[in-house]
Amino acid sequence: MAANRAVGKGGAAPLPRYLEIQRDLSAEITSGTWGPGSRVPPEHELQARYQCSRMTVNKALSALAHAGLIVRRRRSGSFVASPTSQQMVLKIHDIQAEVAAAGMSYRFEILDRLVRRPDAEDRARLGRSRSGGRVLALTLVHFANGTPFVHEERLIDLLTVPEAEAEDFSAAPPGSWLLNRVAWTDAEHVIAAIPAEARIAKALAIARKSACLQIERRTWQGGVPVTWALLTYPGDRHRLTSRFGPAQGLMALAAE
Amino acid sequence: MAANRAVGKGGAAPLPRYLEIQRDLSAEITSGTWGPGSRVPPEHELQARYQCSRMTVNKALSALAHAGLIVRRRRSGSFVASPTSQQMVLKIHDIQAEVAAAGMSYRFEILDRLVRRPDAEDRARLGRSRSGGRVLALTLVHFANGTPFVHEERLIDLLTVPEAEAEDFSAAPPGSWLLNRVAWTDAEHVIAAIPAEARIAKALAIARKSACLQIERRTWQGGVPVTWALLTYPGDRHRLTSRFGPAQGLMALAAE
């Protein structure tokens, strides 16, 4: 018999079979009917219950495993995972795009620009093991509707991105420029709240020591450092938000 | 012919066929050889190149699409996605577990506890549409090694979690208690930097207006509000970190 999901409910949107199974199972799990550690029916049983092939069941279960809702072990079976931690996904947009998306005008100003041999601090910031070469150090401020939006300190490793030395960043800020030029494979983010130091307070036109949200980002390309950025947002003008659901990362699957 | 991946390279770990394809393609993309917008070879072509069935190629491409590295459109083909935004994944641990994991002693203190009919602010905080019922409002402080670690304000919707009213939270703090009792399906996080107001500064034993990292979390169970929490961390004692790679969420796939 060929692919005929004629089993369908009367009308509207005949949800694919594997998504139907996936949804049913994730409902059992997130509703708490099946508690952590309890056993999920094995594939052949679900196959019988849903009257479909094992591959279809497998697709559903693999997706649940990938989303972290269940754990699968050969011969033992599949089990509901214990929710030890919540997971939140933050999308970090390019600053220029972010400002534009909010319908505000964008512009930026480079306060300082320097090419130097990396000192110990620079190497630590870049997450760099090798020595030698040079780095490009930039300080800039991004404006939204004319008011300071975020202060940026950036280091670019010229061993990895030599063409940055000749770039004057008149067309695009270094963040966007890099994003469109260099592929990254690893990134590390640190988020903290800090009081604005004098230099930053002045650049952002806020009071000294007022609360700021600081995002530090390190980026690598296959183990080789690319860039380091320290973004400082006035605390009362910026927040990171993230909506998340259903069930630890399944949303992407359910939406596809 | 049956499943015989005898094509294998001589020795060590015969990586599954679909992962091999996936790795090859993601290498082309993250290395920048295939720039954003460029076309990925169609399935039948990869099938010929790798001498395998279309299902195997499809599995690799679906995974890449799911990871956000490529975009697939029927009839048009698959294309390298434009990296418009970075994605960061933060794991939010239970506070008790987090403190314990750092090898510090843990304890908490409930400063205030009140059951009331929800006012407008409570309803907004919970993301609640229906009216009626009551909420449990709690204020507490968590300590690590005897020093204040985080201040927590919490609302629990007693329409959704009626058993919370009888609970005195002597065994576990409300966050852990809820996590082990109520399944959530949706969550929203907002991260901001704020100056400590007098009440919080006092509870955390820090100076007024000093920078704090604030995490606001709203949790639902299938559209019904469960709880709202406002966690305030002294800025100099806490930071959120996240390591991420390679390539926008593929790490989970590559590791499986």
Add this chain to the structure above:
DNA sequence: ACGGTTTATTTGTCTATACATAATCGCGGT
């Protein structure tokens, strides 16, 4: 009772094939 061997179960991967669906392309009629 103990330790090694066989068996059975469950998941993991793969094939070959089929039909469905979306969307682009080009053809032909007006």
Add this chain to the structure above:
DNA sequence: ACCGCGATTATGTATAGACAAATAAACCGT
């Protein structure tokens, strides 16, 4: 030129069957 319609292409979903790998459970000889 323009619009509609069929042909083509690429992906999306599904099937039935096969073998591989891991490992828990049963078996068996000492």
